[in-house]
Amino acid sequence: MPSPTPSPAVGVLLPRDLPTHLILPFARRAEELGFGSVWVVEDLGFRGGVAQAATVLASTSRIRVGIGLLPAGARNVAFAALEIATLAQLFPCRTDVGVGHGMPGWMRSVGQWPRSPLTFLEEYIDALRALLRGEGPEVRGRYVHLDGVRLEKSALPDVVPDILAGVRGPKSLAVSGRVADGTILAEPVTPEYARAALGHIGTTRPHRLVAYNIGSVGAD
Template structure:
């Protein structure tokens, strides 16, 4: 799977894709494949586009692109249904589907009428459900990775899955995750990008998309672990913290950040273009074409193919 993924893929936000017509998504996925990106990922909010139906559309629209759920929400279905959905897509599109799954965070879960507690225990039990369901599902292997951030969830991923897909993380997290995971597990971090060389407008775009309402507690707690303090996390984030989780600048600057993740131990980096008239909290249907335009400009500068070492 490492060789098939290459070094750089794409992540698009679920709220953005929720308002994007399917035919626009198909065209975007086809173009992302043509540009040489190795993968396309999106997540799942309960009540939004259902993960397996949605990612099946993207698989059907492309020929070689790896499609990943980043993440499929475990609160949306029983573990047996999660495994069965993954196996169904893996059987239909061998070698092209990666199941990323995650615990989400409290406000979204409680909004759906469920009780969010003890995330590590919940994830462990959920993986047990998935494993117990394997005998009844299509016999099609697929990688599963966790949306893990902090050490204990990273350790669980090391013991029970094929790796991790951490969201909203600086390069220092990638280095820490690799130390915990060891050399063999997949490490696929998210990297928000703003193709804009003006610091004022670029940071305004990043804040509007990532931090207009503050960071949910799992991300804030992870950043505290990495040495960011309450001044960094207050309000819509300090410039220091914002610049760590969202890179802005020209094509070369953005490519350099991707390479820093790779040098720190990432196998594959998911660039998340922040572009368009809307934002992640307030998306518009024409945001995806604007994001594809950014990806077109970035592609010549980014490390897209397999690692030179293999």
Template sequence: MGEDAVLEARRRLGRIGVGLMTPLAPGDEWRRAARRVEDAGYGSVWVNEAIGGREVFTQLGVMLAATERIVLGSAIANLWARHPAAMQGAASVLADAYPGRFALGVGVSMGAIVEQSGQTWSSPLTRMREYLDGMDAAVPAAPAPEVPFPRLLAALGPKMQGLARDHADGMLPAMMPVEHTRRARELLGPDRLLVALRPVILETDPEKARSVARQVGAFSMPGSPYIAALKRLGFSEAEIAGGGSDAVVDACFSWGDEAAIAKGVQAQLDAGADHVCVTVFQPDLASTADQFERLAPHLLNG
């Protein structure tokens, strides 16, 4: 953690990256998708995980080995999936093997997901603080990468954002309006990294685009941190219910043609994001890469 990691990450990430959030797929498909995204000119690829299944560090290692330049990041590595020393060790090994090409995003997930894994959900803030302390304690036993890797927290609320400011290199909020990004930058200050995960929908029909957005389900899960974050921004419970009103959907998703999506992504940068991770909704990695290639001239040449 430190200024060097933030400055180096800003330089290597550039302005725009992508998220490959597709469920299980063969390794060759992940390798091909990562290479296509790299060839299109994006600065990063981010991968998520739940608990079990597609383990994020193994997945990132596969794609790091298949690419040459692009930064690979976890968005997020679920802290409930591993001991903090294992998190620190895995991140350090990848950062050591691929200097400057790894970024660590850590998150607490949601209560329902944790409970399904057989664990007992507890205070997210306390859990994250203790977990970061455990990671720090494990640093001496882990490899020392030549290029420091940034540690970012999935932080939607102000208390978790404060933890990201004081005990990490920054934060990576997902699916939040521009105003959330503006407030996050104000809280973080200029010396921390802010990566905004922005879902986009290449669809010009408003009804179809908003229907896709509402199927995501992030605003309907019990105890969803997205609901609490939107309420802090002034949206009512009625507006958030049912997958979100038109106003909620339009604030949290960018949809339309390529120009409209580029405008929505730029708004996140203008609000203070250092880097925007664009995600799309496609059934497989090949069609996901197709959309990223289609968007690249509009997102990367602005």
């Protein structure tokens, strides 16, 4: 069953360097204030996205939690499916997952930058969505290889979370339109940028658009 598409909503981004003791109060306060979502950040050298998402989900009751972004090269697709399916089982209809190329410098520093990032991301998202739907795809791609791998029925979520591609360039946006459930645009997002991005995405099926923008919040 696909994840119900939420209505347009305003969310907040949990800062990647927020002191640990403030993470849960931040998320709970966002929920109290009526925000539709809170996004956690996975950046090399800071904190893991899946662990943060699980903790925030367990400490709130309504707000959606997005992960932005899991770098495809750093997470084997089958094991990423295990983590995502677990979150979706425990907290149905509350999880969104962003997947991207990862920052080239960071990915090269850990030896995980492919020759063709576009091919890799397309193979990865396509396989990830198939695994979460309970399929056992035989994949012999350029980068993604799956042989008899599938999630057990007891591990499958009733509602498959949306997999969104966090991408920027025209060719990457086209990949997102082909294989992802939505696209996360990098800040700053102007109306002109959003219109141009939609043109590159070019999908004919339902496709979510998540826009990051920089704002400021007072002490209260």
